Amino acid sequence: MMIDQKPVAAPSSGGDAGLRRVVRANLLAVVFEVLVPMGLFYGLRAAGVSQWWALMAGVLVAAPFVVWTVVRNRRVDLVALVTLSVLVLSVVLGLLSDDPRTLAIREGWTAALGGLFGAWMLVTVVVGKPAQLTLGRTIAEIKRGAEGAAAWAGRWDTDERFRRGLRVNTAVWGAVLLVNAVIHVVLVYLLPIDLIALVTTVVWFVVLGCLIAWHVWYIRKEDIDA
Numbered sequence: 410m411m412i413d414q415k416p417v418a419a420p421s422s423g424g425d426a427g428l429r430r431v432v433r434a435n436l437l438a439v440v441f442e443v444l445v446p447m448g449l450f451y452g453l454r455a456a457g458v459s460q461w462w463a464l465m466a467g468v469l470v471a472a473p474f475v476v477w478t479v480v481r482n483r484r485v486d487l488v489a490l491v492t493l494s495v496l497v498l499s500v501v502l503g504l505l506s507d508d509p510r511t512l513a514i515r516e517g518w519t520a521a522l523g524g525l526f527g528a529w530m531l532v533t534v535v536v537g538k539p540a541q542l543t544l545g546r547t548i549a550e551i552k553r554g555a556e557g558a559a560a561w562a563g564r565w566d567t568d569e570r571f572r573r574g575l576r577v578n579t580a581v582w583g584a585v586l587l588v589n590a591v592i593h594v595v596l597v598y599l600l601p602i603d604l605i606a607l608v609t610t611v612v613w614f615v616v617l618g619c620l621i622a623w624h625v626w627y628i629r630k631e632d633i634d635a
Contacts, residue, residue: 441474447606460509460602467606509602520597520609524590530583538565539579549635561635574631578624589616 446467453463533540542565550558564571589612596609628634 437474438478442471443610446471447610450606454603464509464602520590520593523593524587527583527586527588527590530579531587534576534580534583539575541575541579541582545575545633545635552635558635570631571633574628574633577631578627578633581623581627582620585616585620589613 449470450463450467453466454460458466530540542562546558546562549561553561565575592612593609596612597605600608
């Protein structure tokens with residue numbers, strides 16, 4: 410007996426490629442928007458450049474990468490919008506004041522936006538559907554294609570464990586982002602200017618690393634991996 414078998418497309422290779430592109434884009438953003446400006450700041454400070462100019466140089470060196478990202482993608486996504494707003498705010502503040510701490514306020518502005526995002530995530534836990542359902546579906550579409558993403562998101566209607574897991578995951582992300590924002594803003598105003606970039610960056614990467622490690626463990630434990 411002949412069985413007619415249609416070839417089944419394996420979305421994993423394309424999905425993996427898409428996921429690698431996302432990871433690579435995020436790594437480039439970290440390098441050119443965080444590490445390069447910070448390295449430039451401390452390099453210029455070691456060369457005797459004033460705090461104001463060292464901070465402004467970090468702003469100006471990040472701008473071309475952000476503009477290139479927007480031009481390449483032909484759209485302004487949420488991340489690009491936040492980064493552009495921070496750069497514009499930095500330039501405006503820099504023109505209005507020659508106080509280097511005024512320029513350093515942009516670190517607090519970035520953290521405040523992260524805190525607002527965390528607060529929004531907490532709201533979605535109790536109002537409507539949790540943010541991780543929307544974010545997870547985007548990741549699932551990259552990894553599994555549109556049909557796979559729809560199947561993953563469709564579990565919301567039938568799987569109580571899936572719903573609970575997404576709510577808990579969203580709540581943890583929201584709470585951590587909100588608390589980190591408060592800590593970040595406090596550090597900006599209390600630390601010596603030369604330490605702000607280093608300390609806040611290290612704190613953020615430690616917090617983010619712990620959060621991602623918990624996230625990976627939890628979504629596998631609860632079987633909600635997109």
